[in-house]
Amino acid sequence: TQLLEQSPQFLSIQEGENLTVYCNSSSVFSSLQWYRQEPGEGPVLLVTVVTGGEVKKLKRLTFQFGDARKDSSLHITAAQPGDTGLYLCAGAEGETSYDKVIFGPGTSLSVIP
């Protein structure tokens, strides 16, 4: 069974601190997405990574896809209260319509002013 794990599950930090969230699997993924979700709202896509070793930057957010395409990390520099939310990683093992997107359990981030 495909499984995506995320760590930590919960994270509470002060404004201005840096943090890293991890998404791990024993399976190889053809692509992986990171989403941020605020309470009562739908997940908002942050990034899609497809190439092993790929690094993408989105302002203060840096995303990395592992060389073996089994893991990914999200690093936030100088966190702000607006970064608060549930961070979900989602991945697909295969490329066909018979393969489903798998969601990790999420990391709930709280940035305290």
Place this chain on the structure above:
Amino acid sequence: DTEVTQTPKHLVMGMTNKKSLKCEQHMGHRAMYWYKQKAKKPPELMFVYSYEKLSINESVPSRFSPECPNSSLLNLHLHALQPEDSALYLCASSQQDRAQETQYFGPGTRLLVL
């Protein structure tokens, strides 16, 4: 434009009511999805439509009935729901019905069943 819209934003219904959730996208995506999400949990897939045809039904109870009238619209008809069906219902779309395609989510409908 990567917008998926959903209506209503909130819905309260009794167990004997019939209601419908609506989802719309104008990105030309050919795959559309319904998810159910409980608080602090990841979304759970319910249905997948590909080219307006139902391609995946994740053993969802028949009190949930999806419909895809055209390539831009997706409905979820609700009838005789249970209180445990209260959740955030999310619609998503992607270019094609392939797992590696990025899915774009709507804001969701917060459903409360009394």
